[in-house]
Amino acid sequence: MKLTELFRQKKSVITSEVGPVKGCVRLNGGPPPEFLQEALNIKDYVDAVNITDNQSAVMRLGPLAGSVLLKQYGMDPIFQMTCRDRNRLALQSDLLSACSLGIDNVLCLTGDHIKFGDHKAAKQVFDIDSVQLLHIARGLNEGHDMSGNQLTKATNLALGAAATPSFKPLDLHLLKMEKKVKAGAEFFQTQPVYDPRHYEEFARKTEGFGVPVMFGLVVIKSPQMGRFINDNVAGIDVPESLIQEMASVPKEQYKAKATEICIRLLKDIAPMCQGIHFMPFGWSDIIPTVLAEIKPYFPK
DSSP states (O other): OOHHHHHHTTOOEEEEEEOOOSSOOOOSSSOOOHHHHHHHHTTTTOSEEEEOSSGGGOOOSOHHHHHHHHHHTTOOEEEEEESSSOOHHHHHHHHHHHHHTTOOEEEEEOOOOGGGSSOTTOOOOOSSOHHHHHHHHHHHHHTBOTTSOBOSSOOOOEEEEEEOTTOSSHHHHHHHHHHHHHHTOOEEEEOOOSOHHHHHHHHHHHGGGOOOEEEEEEOOOSHHHHHHHHHHOTTOOOOHHHHHHHHTSOGGGHHHHHHHHHHHHHHHHGGGSSEEEEEOTTOGGGHHHHHHHHGGGSOO
16 A cells, blocks of 8 residues: 555554565565565554665665565565666666556665675666656656656556755755655655654654655664764764663663663654654564554654
8 A cells, every 4th residue: 555545544654674685585385584574573563664775785685576575475565766776767667667566655765875885896876866766756657757758557656755854954954855845755754863852853844844754763773783873874873872771781681672762762753753664673573562652652
């Protein structure tokens, strides 16, 4: 189902994400691969699952195949598409393919720089950016390609985009978000914020866009992960107090402490957003516990 339909029903939408395996997948009666099993474990708790597109520029199974596999298990995928690896021909072709294969939701992204990945000699494409990709995808929904040529049949995709609430200066980022809305973005999934006051400012300033915003939450699995994010990921600030809180417990209690932190944060932020997007990095099993605790805090 298209996420836009759920937002129209005033539902608080829940999504999570998984990263495909680094290998071929053929379903022949055996157990599903790990990324599909992770999605299946939360099937009853989420509305859709993002399939990442060579996340961190690490080569993996493509998101189109991953999305189709997810549908075969009865789940709604969100097909992530980045501009890093494809030119405008390939991007449009993949959008047509996604729609033809029954995929309803697409998240349009620029993509992580190749320097973060495992093929550092690869040539980056970046023929277009995420704003242009949204514009192209909206055109396909309207029945024409980027050059104005008519399609035999239009696509029917719900188009999403990313946002970074802690970007500084925030007003500059809001201008880009506004461009994305004008280009065709129908919902946003954000990068994480670990200070509710920062998200409150962001929520107040984006209210006028009239587009649902899902708060994105990266589950901090260890003190080391928090420090790595601060050192290497632009636009995300993990407070030192949170890192020290994780460090205050033994390693075997990291998951319980991470769950506690997620619950505390979402109790403050859930009333200010139209949904939650979890980025659990393999710890999707905490999602049912977190959702049970924060359910009363969701907007009705």
